[in-house]
Amino acid sequence: MTETDLKIVKRDPEGTRRRILEAASEQFATLGLAGARVDAIAKAAATNERMLYYYFGSKEQLYVAVLESMYAEFAEKESHLDLSGLEPRDAIATLAQSIWSHLWDSPRWLGLINGENLHQGRYLQTSEKLRATISPVIDLIRTVLERGAATGQIRSGVDPLDFYVTLVGMGYYIASNRFTISAFTGRDYARQPDRENICEMHLVMLDAYLRPAP
Incomplete structure (x- = not known):
């Protein structure tokens, strides 16, 4: 590393x-791991390739760092929701709407997830941080479900992880596949009225599942 590089590291x-992470997120989301170029990422980040390797080691390690950062941002947003003052089923509805809105508002995140699924998740599997990011969200859901079960407002025995995966899947499928859904069905769920209608349908379905048996 040159003396100039060291000054940059010490300064900021x-x-x-x-x-670097921001520039890499855009490149990986748009071009994928194979298509993204280290020199282009460095240029967009107003730095040089040596600095990229200094911080992240390799292009693949930078890719994993981007995925970790995006997952952490997603989980942090949800885990900091204050649901304590809401009735349990209302709290679940609020959480669901927050997650679904985040998916619609984060096309870059969707691009990264879709790309990593093409890699069958093998780069994410190398992460030592990833699973820890989801724990606060699962704990939040567990707390709400247990509170609801204790007051008889939510059925008992709901697995918080299974419920979370189901909840995310509802929103993810519509947001991620909106273009093919539109081409196949003629309905564009990116349009606010259609998006609101299917969101409401999903909320009714979730609430019907959570209700205790009569």
Whole structure:
């Protein structure tokens, strides 16, 4: 590493790392791991390739760091929701709407997830941080479900992880596949009225599942 590089590291290490992650997120989401170029990422981050390798080691490690960052941002947003003042089923509805809105508002995140699924998740499997990011969200759901079961408002025995995966899947499928759904069915769920209608349908379905048996 040159003397100039060392000065950059000492002057703004977090800023440089953040700019690299931001530039890499755009490249990987748009072009995938194979198509993204290290020189293009460095240029977009207003740095050089040496700095990229200094912080992340390799293109593949940078890709994993981008995925970790995006998952952490997604989980942090949901885990910080204050649901304590809501009735349990209302709390679940609020959480669901927040997650679904985040999916619609984060096309870059969807692109990254779709790309990693093409890799069969093998890069995410190398992450030592990833699973820890989801724990606060699952704990939040578990707390709401247990509170609802204790008051008789939610059926008992609902697995919080299974419920979370189901909830995310409802929103993810519509947001991620909106173009093919539109081509196949003629209905564009990116249109706010159609999006609101299917969101309402999903909320009714979730609530019907959560209700205790009569």
